[in-house]
Amino acid sequence: MGDERPIRESDLDLEFTREVRAEPGGTQLDLCIACGRCTASCPVQAQNASFNPRRIVRMAVLGMAEDVLGSDFVWLCAGCYACRERCPQGVLVTDLMVALKNIAVRRGIVHPSYRAQIAELRKFGRLYEVEAFNKKRSKLGLPPLEDRPEHATSLFESTGLDDLMDGPGEEPR
């Protein structure tokens, strides 16, 4: 976000703004008054200046698709909901961040960390292999559990997640 070149109208992608508005996190987008409470509440912003929720909200309103979707800062939201709780305008900032990530994925940009998690879910139906821990679990008196990959894979197939992930596989800058 360090690029300070002025934004030209010709750079804007209004189709992108429409796409964001149609997402559950985008319905309140246009109500933002740029007060900055989201940014002031954000634990990520406090430690990493490249992430600025107010700016991301404004960039989404303006249709700065490339700047938003191509940057790694879209993935930096910790999902803490402090911004959404404090926004005086009811902008669903946290949900907007999720929407932006979902849109990035639809355009073929998936953060490798999520690719890795989804690969684990495909193998075990959970984020971790649980059967390997059954011996330790039984020593503690905990019941055994089963790895059931189909609980994830069947839903990945029917909801179209598989097709989404099969895209060109770009990674964020």
Add this chain to the structure above:
Amino acid sequence: MRLGLFLGCSVPVRAQNYEVSVRRVAPRLGIELEDLEGAACCGYPVQSVSRETALVMATRNLALASRRGLDLCVLCSACGGSLMEAAAELEGDEDLRARTNRHLEPEGLSYPGGVKVVHIAEVLAHRVGAARIRDAVERPLEGLRIAVHYGCHYLRPRETHPAGEDPEAPGSIDELVEATGARSVDYPGRLACCGGGILGIHEETALAITRVKLDAVAGAGVDAMVVVCPFCSVMLEGNQKRIEKAAGREYKLPVLYYPQLLGLALGFGAKELGLQLNRIKAKELIARVGA
């Protein structure tokens, strides 16, 4: 009180101390936890990639609980957030329910709505209540100073959290701590995030967020920190030594799951509560309470 126990991905593998302590203390307080056969991931990890797929994954778990006629009790606050949000979204929207249920048909499942999702700390605070806990205490933890870390998804977003606690001024876990005889000690930024959500995305930023918390708690002079989420524990306890190295200071701050602290007050032994599995050893604390 019967509840379906939703373990999720992290608890049964990475937080067995949490799981074992919950299974010990629950029956003492009249909570009957039933394992939910066939439960899988809550959907939270997939939300960033596809909200739709995440919703279907959450709904599948709600459908399993509904089939057994049970409300769902979660131990992980992120699982709670994901399942509570799904339940709230589906409750008011028949179309969405129908569309979501189509994906569950092949397995013979369908979610009609109506399942309540509750966090174990909410169950203890609101359904059991501090008064009943106080009556059950056999070994009051008097003199212990505890820093409570609520964690984001236990409190927010307020709209989908049925307990209706004010996320800007919560009190449930403080009350639970004080019901054991220990004191809940205030510290700056106690409602702030642990950083866990982006550990896999940007480790340096994530650990810097955790460090802010550890620094604040260290200044408050406490015997331990209390958490109610495996992810918060990974950050505050699991990564504590790494943060110490980077920060050039020592915290040596034990981090207990609330049911572990409660279990000590109820008279259980440290091993029965899985305290040997905690990464930062709580030896002094355990010796002080005589467990």
